[in-house]
Amino acid sequence: QLQLVESGGGLVQSGGSLRLSCVVSGFPLDNIEIVWFRQAPGKEREGVSCIDSGGHITNYADSVKGRFTVSKDNAKNTVYLQMNNLKSEDTAVYYCAANLWCTRDYSDITDDSWGQGTQVTVSS
Numbered sequence: 001q002l003q004l005v006e007s008g009g010g011l012v013q014s015g016g017s018l019r020l021s022c023v024v025s026g027f028p029l030d031n032i033e034i035v036w037f038r039q040a041p042g043k044e045r046e047g048v049s050c051i052d053s054g055g056h057i058t059n060y061a062d063s064v065k066g067r068f069t070v071s072k073d074n075a076k077n078t079v080y081l082q083m084n085n086l087k088s089e090d091t092a093v094y095y096c097a098a099n100l101w102c103t104r105d106y107s108d109i110t111d112d113s114w115g116q117g118t119q120v121t122v123s124s
Contacts (some may be wrong), residue, residue, distance in 0.1 A: 002026040002113060004034075004096050008096065009118030012086055016122070022096030022115060027055065029072055033078045033102045036070060037107070038092035038120075044091040045095070047104030051079060060104040088124040093117040 022034060033052045039045040047060040049070040049085040057070055064083075072079040077095060095117045097109045 002098060004098055004113070004115035006094065006115040006118040008119045009094060011121045011123065014087055014122055016086050017082070018085045018086065018120060020083065020094055020096075020118060020120075022075045022079040022081075024079065024096075024098065027079055027098065027114075029032070029074045029079070032098050033100065034070075034072065035097045035099060035102060035104075037095045037106055038081075038082050038090075039096060039117075040092040043092075045106040046092075047106065048080070048094075050104075052102055058102050069088075077093045083120070086122045087116060088122050089121050091120060093119050109110035 003025045005023045012018055015054040030053050036048040038043050038048055044118045051072050059065055066082045067085045096115045097118045098113045099109050
C-alpha cells in the first residue's frame with residue numbers, strides 16, 4: 001500500500017532555510033514520480049516541483065526558482081525539498097504526492113496518493 005509521510009516543516013524567519021522530507025513506502029521511487037505541492041490559506045493547491053523516476057526535475061512555480069531544490073535518495077525511498085531564502089509568501093502547507101507522471105495539476109493526483117502535509121511558516 002502506497003504511503004507518503006512528510007516532515008521537516010516549522011517556523012522560520014524570512015531568509016532562512018528548511019529541508020522537507022517525504023518518505024515513500026509501498027512503491028519504489030525508481031518507478032514513480034513525486035510532486036511537491038503547497039497550499040497557502042485561501043489559495044488553491046499549487047504545484048512546486050516534480051522529480052521523476054529517473055531523477056529528472058521539473059519546476060512549476062516561478063516564484064521558487066533558484067531557491068528551492070528537489071532531490072531524492074532511492075535507497076532511502078525519500079524525496080527532499082530544500083528551501084532556501086524563504087519568504088513570507090512561502091508560508092503554506094507543503095504536500096508530497098505520488099503519480100505516474102509529473103504534473104502541476106493537483107486534480108491529476110488520486111486521493112490515496114498524498115501525504116498528510118507539513119506546515120511551513122515564514123515570519124517576516
